[in-house]
Amino acid sequence: MPKTATPAAPGHRRKTVRLIDIAKQAGVSVSVVGSVLNGGRGNSRVAPATADRITTLARQLNYRPSPTAQQLRGKRSNVFGLLVASAGDPLTSYLVEHLDEEAVKHGCQTLIGNTAVAPGRFEACVEEFVSRGVDGIFCIVHSIFPGDRKLLLERCPNTVFYCDPGLPNATFVEVDQVAAGQKAAAHLLQTGRERLGFAILDPAQPAGKDRVIGIKAALTERGLPASQLDVFKGKRGSAGPLRPDARTIIWDTPDEVLDQIIDQLVLQNRCDGIVANDDFLASALLKRLRKRGLAVPGDVAVVGYLNHYLCEHVDPPLTSVDLRHHAVAKAMTQAVQEMIDEGPALNRERQAISIKPLVVVRDSA
């Protein structure tokens, strides 16, 4: 229990240097020092000679303004809050990294809000972020996780979502699913495939429908009929954490479903190119195809979706659709920065920013 009221220098005696310390040494008032060192526009108000003396002194003493005091006085915190279901999930960890990288470019730091740790954490994190005075919030919590997005937007209008939260006045960045389907299919067609299969799970999701539209568009572009696409509509397998230790959602597709996909698309409909719902399904398909004596890409080409970490490691390395997390992060950061600069614009209109994905070619297609 620290007796001193010196907050900086955690667990340390070392006196933190303040404006007044510099002011004394420079023989001027704190106002002058403040305006020279931290002043927004107003360091022109100080005589050049005085200003020089002050900046030199500040450098010598290694002066750092106290963000705490500045914030209490009404300045920005230069902190963004980041709501994430689980920061360790490789699905989003790259996005976390890129968001923080962009935040740093904007002179900000990122505060983690891990919402999947316990029930009610989403709302609790929002309250904490707001009371800490964050400048804005990124919400990259997947829609399958609970959390009151409406409350979030009320408590902090400067919020940018990853994917559509379904709120009338939300700002969000999303991946263009039509383009995702179109690009995956176009790659298959360009490399000589003629009959395409789409193994889709959760066909009810709009993302799936958009990808079908995209695949058909790719066929049309090459003058092929939409009937050259066969869609396997399956259900998710059991969802469970990858390891007892982790909270990652990994969708485990049972062998029966994999066999159904292979039976319908490859054997029955003679598809020579398959677009898989995601890299996990693709990776499972790769294994199952081998087990059944079908060669990839010899007999059938496979394209994944996510361009996930594991693509490099499966056999053969998986061609996949990259979601361009860095571009997403840039767009999200830019959006929040604009909201901050524009000030409290209540009743803001819904704004959707769309990112076009890219195909990363490896060996499977």
Add this chain to the structure above:
Amino acid sequence: MPKTATPAAPGHRRKTVRLIDIAKQAGVSVSVVGSVLNGGRGNSRVAPATADRITTLARQLNYRPSPTAQQLRGKRSNVFGLLVASAGDPLTSYLVEHLDEEAVKHGCQTLIGNTAVAPGRFEACVEEFVSRGVDGIFCIVHSIFPGDRKLLLERCPNTVFYCDPGLPNATFVEVDQVAAGQKAAAHLLQTGRERLGFAILDPAQPAGKDRVIGIKAALTERGLPASQLDVFKGKRGSAGPLRPDARTIIWDTPDEVLDQIIDQLVLQNRCDGIVANDDFLASALLKRLRKRGLAVPGDVAVVGYLNHYLCEHVDPPLTSVDLRHHAVAKAMTQAVQEMIDEGPALNRERQAISIKPLVVVRDSA
């Protein structure tokens, strides 16, 4: 540019409720309200009836103390800084998640400090953390990345490292490498393997030597001579990022080296169980062994190290040594909490906390 000096409620008009607001409504002074709502020991000083009135009012008005003001007054920030080379790296992303989870349990939030974004970021992050008054810092930046650890420890004594930073007064948590080798080998021996191979990269690293000691200990425990272990000492392949987008270090082992490993360990020395340096090497070996007509685990069993995400997805699924990131995170958080509680104990002794890894059995061994 906000005109008001109200920091909370980012980009929002909504007046934040303060102690004085409650004080007025309750007809008492701020001192009383403060001691009831935020007071450490001293809420016994207030009459129960008054206290009740105040707490009710606080709940009604949804009062939240301003951490900024509290911090300026000398209270803890309840923020931990987290130095990480790249938060998106799946090697550490789980550790990031677990550290934050533990921080939340201790009533703290985590501020990210991404040190690999640009040169000098490590030191810059340290300064920012210190000036923001973090209560402690976790440094999980891998030793191959630059960063002045000594300065870090000086600026913030309440720092806990993941892995030995090689400083005389550092507190750190590390994985027991002897146990890692011992457990991997013990599993192979228990499942009927008799001649072991260890494919080690960077043999100069102490971690590698410790693992050799562990493997030999496992042999001895079963009454086998240490000569039943054959060590392949190789060099790292080229290190490069997995994707142009990411800063992850992935060690790419060229096919020639993989062939050398197989030639020496499997063909020449008839090893039937291989301990691989890490999951990436193991995954590459799996592919190469298949290409050369050797069955896993039929002809040779393979054990990885990391229990990385991809273990589930390679073919066959990889048995691996789990580094118990959650236990590591717990130990790190507990250590920093103790440092905070004990107060500024300069000249603290070097403290090493060792975590014993576990074998996670899948199909490859």
Add this chain to the structure above:
DNA sequence: CTGAAAGCGCTTACAG
């Protein structure tokens, strides 16, 4: 048991 007052480090009108 309660209140008035000082002060954490800074910014920002307001006077000179």
Add this chain to the structure above:
DNA sequence: CTGAAAGCGCTTACAG
């Protein structure tokens, strides 16, 4: 061009 003063929201001795 420069300084004295008020105040951000809170805590903490110190008086009553």
